[in-house]
Amino acid sequence: MSSGRIDAINAGDQLRQLQLEGLQATLNRAYRNVSYYHELFKKQGLVPEDLGTLSDLERLPFTTKETLRENYPYGLFAVKLSEIMRIHSSAGTTGHPTVAGFNRNDMRHWREVSGRVLTLAGIGPGDIVHIAFGSSFFTGGAGLHHGAEELGVTLIPTSSVDLERHARMIMDYGATALIATPCYALAFMETFEALGVGPAEIPLKKGLLGGEPWSEDMRAAIEKGLGIEAYDHYGLSEIYGSAVAAECHSRSGLHIFEDQVIPEVIDPATGEVLGEGREGELVLTTITKEAMPLIRYRTGDITTLIEGECACGLAVPGRRMARIASRTDDSIEVSGIEISARMIEDILTPLVGERPRFQVLVTREGTNDIVEVHLELPEGGPDDSRERLKETLVHAVRAQLIDLLGSTIRLICAPPMGLSGVVEHRTKIIDRRFLKP
Numbered sequence: 001m002s003s004g005r006i007d008a009i010n011a012g013d014q015l016r017q018l019q020l021e022g023l024q025a026t027l028n029r030a031y032r033n034v035s036y037y038h039e040l041f042k043k044q045g046l047v048p049e050d051l052g053t054l055s056d057l058e059r060l061p062f063t064t065k066e067t068l069r070e071n072y073p074y075g076l077f078a079v080k081l082s083e084i085m086r087i088h089s090s091a092g093t094t095g096h097p098t099v100a101g102f103n104r105n106d107m108r109h110w111r112e113v114s115g116r117v118l119t120l121a122g123i124g125p126g127d128i129v130h131i132a133f134g135s136s137f138f139t140g141g142a143g144l145h146h147g148a149e150e151l152g153v154t155l156i157p158t159s160s161v162d163l164e165r166h167a168r169m170i171m172d173y174g175a176t177a178l179i180a181t182p183c184y185a186l187a188f189m190e191t192f193e194a195l196g197v198g199p200a201e202i203p204l205k206k207g208l209l210g211g212e213p214w215s216e217d218m219r220a221a222i223e224k225g226l227g228i229e230a231y232d233h234y235g236l237s238e239i240y241g242s243a244v245a246a247e248c249h250s251r252s253g254l255h256i257f258e259d260q261v262i263p264e265v266i267d268p269a270t271g272e273v274l275g276e277g278r279e280g281e282l283v284l285t286t287i288t289k290e291a292m293p294l295i296r297y298r299t300g301d302i303t304t305l306i307e308g309e310c311a312c313g314l315a316v317p318g319r320r321m322a323r324i325a326s327r328t329d330d331s332i333e334v335s336g337i338e339i340s341a342r343m344i345e346d347i348l349t350p351l352v353g354e355r356p357r358f359q360v361l362v363t364r365e366g367t368n369d370i371v372e373v374h375l376e377l378p379e380g381g382p383d384d385s386r387e388r389l390k391e392t393l394v395h396a397v398r399a400q401l402i403d404l405l406g407s408t409i410r411l412i413c414a415p416p417m418g419l420s421g422v423v424e425h426r427t428k429i430i431d432r433r434f435l436k437p
């Protein structure tokens with residue numbers, strides 16, 4: 001099977017057959033070679049042969065970050081250590097290291113799908129690609145480095161040089177594509193500005209940005225500031241680094257590489273599998289990875305599977321997903337203190353009831369962080385009682401957050417369903433501190 005070429009696999013029956021074969025091979029491999037998964041099957045009273053269809057996958061429990069931690073570092077490897085060609089690790093978004101191992105076949109797949117990420121963004125031979133990701137332990141850099149080589153672009157691997165050096169290299173070598181995190185792209189904008197180089201003089205045409213959440217506002221600012229088209233791509237170290245899903249020129253969701261992973265979206269609270277069009281936590285099962293297969297791995301990332309064909313018309317195997325808006329463990333550092341969506345929810349719930357609809361917007365004025373909690377007030381009730389509720393809320397949010405953060409806190413109450421126009425997506429926490437107005 002060739003997993004790299006975009007035209008290799010058609011959607012529909014052919015893809016489902018390929019997924020089923022990949023799933024069965026993965027389950028067998030995990031059951032036979034990974035004691036954690038062997039015990040898990042035993043506990044469920046199952047053997048891999050009992051799972052004969054794709055929907056049977058739902059009969060298996062989830063693998064979580066906790067599982068990775070408990071089996072750190074090599075407990076989930078399904079091949080001998082001597083067969084591992086590469087070890088990568090990530091501090092991830094939760095601060096605990098996780099390890100991923102790749103054998104020769106995994107490296108081949110990884111190379112190919114990384115090339116696909118570039119192809120989807122319209123980057124190919126003739127382009128001069130400046131990779132500003134560190135390409136050591138971080139899978140973003142390593143994967144796209146291989147992918148760029150696979151495609152035969154002109155590659156500039158830079159890794160750890162300072163921003164000014166990066167900017168000068170882009171100018172001197174005439175780089176046409178930048179690969180970086182969105183925050184780094186914003187920092188590039190400022191560096192070019194400081195050097196007195198305007199967007200029209202910067203040779204870059206495309207930016208392939210990912211590795212962290214970024215908003216449409218940020219995309220617009222980066223496109224304007226660097227004079228580029230910016231594309232999103234998504235992945236995680238445990239599964240082919242930066243090459244799990246990527247945007248094409250339609251930029252209407254990210255194509256998930258379903259010849260490599262089976263995606264599910266679940267309700268993070270109940271584990272129930274949700275259909276297309278419903279927002280929840282992305283769960284991935286690998287179907288080609290041999291060294292470290294992962295079954296129903298909870299990514300913690302919140303997204304929606306998108307129904308229907310993409311307007312791009314490219315035969316990318318699989319469905320699309322919405323850009324990652326937030327994480328189940330949504331949290332952010334403000335004034336050195338980590339605040340999470342859960343923390344704000346715990347303050348609001350006793351006052352406005354279960355599952356309050358709110359968003360937290362963090363901005364910066366001078367050196368001061370401003371935290372705005374935008375909250376939809378529940379429907380109904382006379383006006384004066386709503387006013388009283390508002391006052392109580394303001395008091396409670398301030399009292400509990402100001403002591404902690406010492407920053408400026410504002411509570412902004414919106415009418416029911418009033419939030420959608422205020423902030424993009426349904427992200428719970430939005431960080432605009434590093435975005436220039």
Ligand code: DLL
Pocket residue numbers: 090091092093139140141209210211212213214232233234235236237238241242243299301323324325327
């Ligand atoms: O960040 C892999 C990567 C590198 C992807 C470069 C894309 C570009 P980890 O360090 O293991 O791997 O972090 C994975 O980062 O679960 C998401 O929460 C977040 N993430 C990655 N890409 C995106 C994105 C790499 N495009 C975690 N949008 C994931 C939002 C992203 N979040």
